[in-house]
Amino acid sequence: MSSVISEIRKDFIYNLLLKGERVDGRTFDQYRDISIERDVIRKAEGSALVKLGSSQVLVGIKMQPGEPFQDTPNRGVIITNAELVPLASPNFEPGPPNEVGIELARVVDRGVRESKAVDLEALCIVPGKQVWIIFIDVHILDDCGNILDAASLGAIAALLSTKVPASRFGLGEDYMLPLNDIPVATTAIEFGDVLMFDPGVDEESIANTKLTVITTAKGEICGMQKSGKGLLKPEQIYRIVDIACEKAREIREKFLEA
Amino acid sequence: MSSVISEIRKDFIYNLLLKGERVDGRTFDQYRDISIERDVIRKAEGSALVKLGSSQVLVGIKMQPGEPFQDTPNRGVIITNAELVPLASPNFEPGPPNEVGIELARVVDRGVRESKAVDLEALCIVPGKQVWIIFIDVHILDDCGNILDAASLGAIAALLSTKVPASRFGLGEDYMLPLNDIPVATTAIEFGDVLMFDPGVDEESIANTKLTVITTAKGEICGMQKSGKGLLKPEQIYRIVDIACEKAREIREKFLEA
Amino acid sequence: MSSVISEIRKDFIYNLLLKGERVDGRTFDQYRDISIERDVIRKAEGSALVKLGSSQVLVGIKMQPGEPFQDTPNRGVIITNAELVPLASPNFEPGPPNEVGIELARVVDRGVRESKAVDLEALCIVPGKQVWIIFIDVHILDDCGNILDAASLGAIAALLSTKVPASRFGLGEDYMLPLNDIPVATTAIEFGDVLMFDPGVDEESIANTKLTVITTAKGEICGMQKSGKGLLKPEQIYRIVDIACEKAREIREKFLEA
Amino acid sequence: MDKSDISFFKDGLRLDGRRADQLRPIRIEVGVLARADGSCYIEMGGNKVIAAVYGPREVHPRHLQEVTRAIVRYRYNMASFSVEERKRPGPDRRSYELSKVSREALEPVIMTSYFPRSVIDVFVEVLQADAGTRTAGINAAAVALADAGIPMKSMISSCAAGKVADTIVLDPMKEEDNFGQADLPIAMTPGGDITLMQMDGGLSPDEFHQAVEMAMKGARDIYEMQRAALVEKYGKIEASTIEVNACE
């Protein structure tokens, strides 16, 4: 049944595409409206509600002192987790994260970690004994497509609003978490040789291949992930990277450095 | 199949009820025979085997020193667990506790905790570091109805027989666990506008609604739980509370203060 | 379907057996070719790849300092684990060890433990605080029958090649793990009143009963396990024990004491 | 911190300035999610809770199907960041119990016999917790069910009463819940039939009566707000249809 619907839908989207159009009238490299609301959860150290079109993602940051990893005794720890709760989509099921949720969390984590946005060495409290642990918890509320970009935006926006809760743990006064970079993830799908950015949920369901590119404020690529059971030509990848850099710059300037 | 049987059974019970009768000849507020045998498990710090009619529940108490919760550094810890092992009923399945088992354990726990039967502050060994942990383990052996009341009875009876194993942990001489109260849980079901106490397994299976009321020796209500997908009028609730207080007093005097 | 095949196969094997023959031409108490390659995994403290006919089992040993058990404060700890990964057989499934994998690990463990091959007291670092923990990890690669004997062989062969990684943990120089004994497990199946040693995978699938006997270099029996839903006469057991002692001696001399 | 260190009342008013029988500020928004069949966002004091309804839809796994009616599932879940000390993701014993009693608070009014072999899924996410998340969740879930067009005999409204400093109070907030003497959450139909009843702490029978009456009064007020929120989305006429649906 669902595959019949998806076949019809696929034809419809494909026919539009031949005319150079998308279901919601956007151009191929156009993002849906973005809104970012910070500090929405008072109980969290930092938080952000991101809306990307109708997609909604809430990210909360919690911090607490804990033990460092043995091989990085002087560095704080980042733990990123994503809950694809069944409230957000008929396709999500209750239970521990499946491979889709795990991949999402790991790619969000990759952006934060590889951009070196958080100065982990500044999060050392007692070398080898006690460091700050940052929990980045991604809570998907409404999956109308491209929740990965929304979650990545949410993570960095929430970190930008994060106050280190030092006083609660008797470790001095609270202070804003210092950030060194603002990574932005940009995702495109490939369908019928066309590349479409910021795919909606229907576009995602028909595409075989998706590529996410995470770029830093300095213009470097700090993370990538191809997903889906399709393939990409190298030129397609290079083209996605070029556009991704540009889109990320726009999003960063407009929403995050404000 | 089972729903056919239950329809016939339902009619049978309902017709009796119209005549003011119950399947086993009891009056609506009459309990089945109760027997409580204490100290049946030598390896436990305290134990009790409760028979409520044919229902059988064994409760064992284990104690060991451990860390207090951060927000109650000077208080002992109570952990209540219930195993609805498949030996006890064709309806129980192997595996971790399901919501029925969890609810049962939590309501038993509520009675012990909210009645302040156990003086948790007396269970502090080293403030902030070491306190006594009391494990109340409820093992259902035969579910012939109303195992919640039986389990609650078993928990308090087992606590009444509990010897703190101080010497085993090099913490002085063993002594009887001091108790401040004797909470008793009393459960009624509603069916066809009639309230029946201490329901048997058949009566439980036809009822939509169940209400458990836990009362203390001082005559206070210290815990309540409505369960089942039905509703109750406030007057019905008040009436159950009144009878519950009376029944609990009888049970307490007859079986627990002895 | 599979049960039809197995019925035909069963008849075939049974008819051979009436003629005193086995499917691969062996005599009833003959083992398949054995090869043992040690130190195949550089990252492990010790390792061995055992081939028993086409069956392949890889065993790796890892060691690390850790806490002793409370009741044996001056002894090292052995933890044996077996992964029946789905790569090794169409009958194995992904997921945590099932009862077959658990039984295999526990019988391998029994051989090592009960033969007192490892001097656990020599593995104490700080009495009551820190001891060496030995992880014996059995990785089945190809299950062509009798993986229990292969795994047991692999475990002791890997232990024989194990270097205690003291320097990695700042505990002095590395040294070879001293061993006191060389236990060998020998397995026979019963089928149609005939006893067959080192069963192949087909022979295993038709047999109801299997008996494993583990013997030490001193000629003592240090472990046994009957498995399968059949029965054995005492005389059959005694006969298996006699042959097992002899076979184990051959295997020990030829492959392990070399 | 100890009970004795807290004074719950100042000049006859509570720590947050409320009277004993006053609700915290409530905000209800209907239809806040695009994917769900029905949804509702609620703020009750510091609680921020969102509910979604999916269904009636097919049951997986099959063996849970009921031949004569829809089954109802309810999943109460707290976001990791919703509380002071981070909560590990996934259900714990408390959330299993709350899911069960919340489901049983709604089932009496859902016309499950209309949808044999189906499931109606109710998902409640607590985004910020401040005492009273179960009642907030039930209130949001009931509105989300209406928003999803699930036929109901009536609305369900939920509210707690508590006892602090020997006084019965309505809708306890965090401090009152943590250091109070009793907590009594209920849920009910507009007609006053009780579908959720839990209690812990210590109440004399008289105090119990008083607390039940006060909680029922609170629930009645919440009912008006639920109704208003549905009217705001569906307009007067449609909402009255819902109401016809929603009143026996």
Added chain:
Amino acid sequence: MDKSDISFFKDGLRLDGRRADQLRPIRIEVGVLARADGSCYIEMGGNKVIAAVYGPREVHPRHLQEVTRAIVRYRYNMASFSVEERKRPGPDRRSYELSKVSREALEPVIMTSYFPRSVIDVFVEVLQADAGTRTAGINAAAVALADAGIPMKSMISSCAAGKVADTIVLDPMKEEDNFGQADLPIAMTPGGDITLMQMDGGLSPDEFHQAVEMAMKGARDIYEMQRAALVEKYGKIEASTIEVNACE
């Protein structure tokens, strides 16, 4: 405590006054549970074990069904409070192994071909443990199967032998098990066919023979007690029918 600190014998008798070849006191009660199809309570020394049988009944999940016979499931479980140091609830590796070998000790005598596509469930709860819980569990389970009316080719009786202070002893108790030199539990039919055989420790082939013979002698004595318990419940005539059922 160390082996060398213990003297297992005094004046030729064991720590609890038994001779080397003597069983601990045994008490067997048939039909102790109302819900189960068959049940049995056993005390063997300090062990208190209860077994219940359900079935033959439908198999869930379906894919476990066998077309030509009933499957048998056996679940050995220890109550948290059954041992000195509280055991975490739920199965561990030891209980998985014991469940497997115990099931395989009983399956040879159960007429599973009478009940294709069904399951016979055997549940064993150890309420108090004192060495020998697996043998106690098998003894109780075999009686519970008979009590449930499951057709069996014969009874199964189980007993262990051990080696302490270089002496072979029957039915080791906790101290002998913890600090002894070998443990050898068996199960068998009254006809002497072995259905459970495990061993750990160290035995010469001669000692092994001696231990097997002693354990078989113990199992034969237990068989008489199992039979007596069934006779007590079912009376002589019926019990002989069971026995006919239960002897090849």
Added chain:
Amino acid sequence: MDKSDISFFKDGLRLDGRRADQLRPIRIEVGVLARADGSCYIEMGGNKVIAAVYGPREVHPRHLQEVTRAIVRYRYNMASFSVEERKRPGPDRRSYELSKVSREALEPVIMTSYFPRSVIDVFVEVLQADAGTRTAGINAAAVALADAGIPMKSMISSCAAGKVADTIVLDPMKEEDNFGQADLPIAMTPGGDITLMQMDGGLSPDEFHQAVEMAMKGARDIYEMQRAALVEKYGKIEASTIEVNACE
């Protein structure tokens, strides 16, 4: 250890004597397992990886079946002893992600529509790890698929490039991976279509181009070795059939 403490190059060569664009030694063996339908063992530098393919075969559980094509499952698993610090058995988050992207690297070339309602299972065991286990696993899995006779549009070959000391290098080993500046594993068809693309670290767009080209060059060389290994097992004629199968 800190990045700054390491010099990755000496006299223009890497720590293990390789040039920047040189692969580690590779050894490929086809058909190393008897039970699996296809299998392959690979050594890439210090990595020792084995892959097995089972299928097409029936899908369990049934509801995972696809009506029009075979589903592909891929399980990447590390042996506990494959790494310096013992890994707990069982999948972790990393292995779930690697399993997903590896499956998606192979699916584009598998003719799944030939086998509706079936499953093709690919199991990859990492026996010794030394940076590059995912690429080694994909290389072995692709050969194992061919060995199992699964129809494929083409072979898949996988290789990583990295950045160390501001230099783009091919096929990074452990030290380069741990303390390097970027890691970029790809997989591709002989025709140059990319089926796996991941990256972490920091690369300018120019460096990115350079790294992709270098990784593709490495993958092309690996393809020749995969082909040679299949030829060695199947002989020239048969292998060319595989190749026909394996080239669009």
